[in-house]
Amino acid sequence: MPTYIVLLGPPGVGKGTQARILSEETGLAHVSSGDLFRENLKNQTELGNLAKSFMDKGELVPDDVTISMIKDRVSRPDCKAGAILDGFPRTPAQADALDVMLKDFSGIVNAVPYITAAENILVERASGRWTCRAQGHIYHEKFNPPKQAGVCDLDGSEVYQREDDKVETVTKRIRVYIEQTMPLVDYYRKAGKLIEIDGTQAVEDVTKALLRALKNSNA
Numbered sequence: 031m032p033t034y035i036v037l038l039g040p041p042g043v044g045k046g047t048q049a050r051i052l053s054e055e056t057g058l059a060h061v062s063s064g065d066l067f068r069e070n071l072k073n074q075t076e077l078g079n080l081a082k083s084f085m086d087k088g089e090l091v092p093d094d095v096t097i098s099m100i101k102d103r104v105s106r107p108d109c110k111a112g113a114i115l116d117g118f119p120r121t122p123a124q125a126d127a128l129d130v131m132l133k134d135f136s137g138i139v140n141a142v143p144y145i146t147a148a149e150n151i152l153v154e155r156a157s158g159r160w161t162c163r164a165q166g167h168i169y170h171e172k173f174n175p176p177k178q179a180g181v182c183d184l185d186g187s188e189v190y191q192r193e194d195d196k197v198e199t200v201t202k203r204i205r206v207y208i209e210q211t212m213p214l215v216d217y218y219r220k221a222g223k224l225i226e227i228d229g230t231q232a233v234e235d236v237t238k239a240l241l242r243a244l245k246n247s248n249a
């Protein structure tokens with residue numbers, strides 16, 4: 031049976047950073063809804079153009095297009111063994127749709143690590159984030175700067191500040207998260223799948239806590 035892990039947590043808490051590491055450690059595909067939208071933006075696809083206005087405002091892209099984008103992604107061969115879902119689901123309707131689509135692969139959501147940190151830490155992390163143009167590798171101006179300023183260590187492409195990582199938009203995204211995504215915490219807690227992880231620790235320690243928690247949950 032394939033394994034699906036949903037990484038839950040507010041904007042800036044470290045989901046993308048951890049998802050990349052966990053993907054290497056477990057061999058499961060990393061599926062990031064934000065990365066998929068940004069790829070579509072870069073390629074100026076119809077989906078990208080539609081998503082742009084919502085992303086720029088820090089609002090969620092409508093459920094129907096988001097769900098069909100993820101369905102397409104998890105159907106690809108590299109997700110055969112399962113996936114680490116980063117940034118999806120973000121609404122109760124998306125969570126329901128995920129349960130339905132995973133049935134097609136005889137899978138379920140196996141575990142939901144929920145990474146948390148106080149709002150001031152989220153704003154500090156997200157507003158100092160630098161993202162690599164080519165593949166979305168993640169840096170931080172203070173906590174994890176690239177070796178050469180402005181250049182990705184891993185692929186040499188430019189690193190840039192996301193338009194939606196300006197402080198005002200980050201604050202808006204945190205509000206949207208509280209209103210629309212927080213209900214999922216209860217949903218997965220009631221299902222016995224939620225594992226709380228302290229996101230204020232150093233990157234390596236968050237990874238250790240995640241790996242320990244996943245081992246204990248048999249995911």
Ligand code: ADP
Pocket residue numbers: 039040041042043044045046047048155156158159160168169170171173174229230231232233234236
């Ligand atoms: P998310 O995907 O949850 O929005 P990211 O993984 O992109 O979060 O991380 C947000 C920012 O915080 C990035 O700049 C990243 O380098 C930094 N970061 C991630 N985890 C930590 C950590 N444990 N300590 C300090 N900075 C971190």
Ligand code: ADP
Pocket residue numbers: 040041042046063064065067084085086088089090091092096116117118119120124156194203
């Ligand atoms: P972060 O890493 O800070 O949590 P993301 O990269 O996941 O941010 O998301 C950036 C933007 O992409 C969101 O503000 C939203 O507009 C859009 N987005 C990403 N995932 C979803 C989703 N599951 N549902 C709706 N919109 C989404």
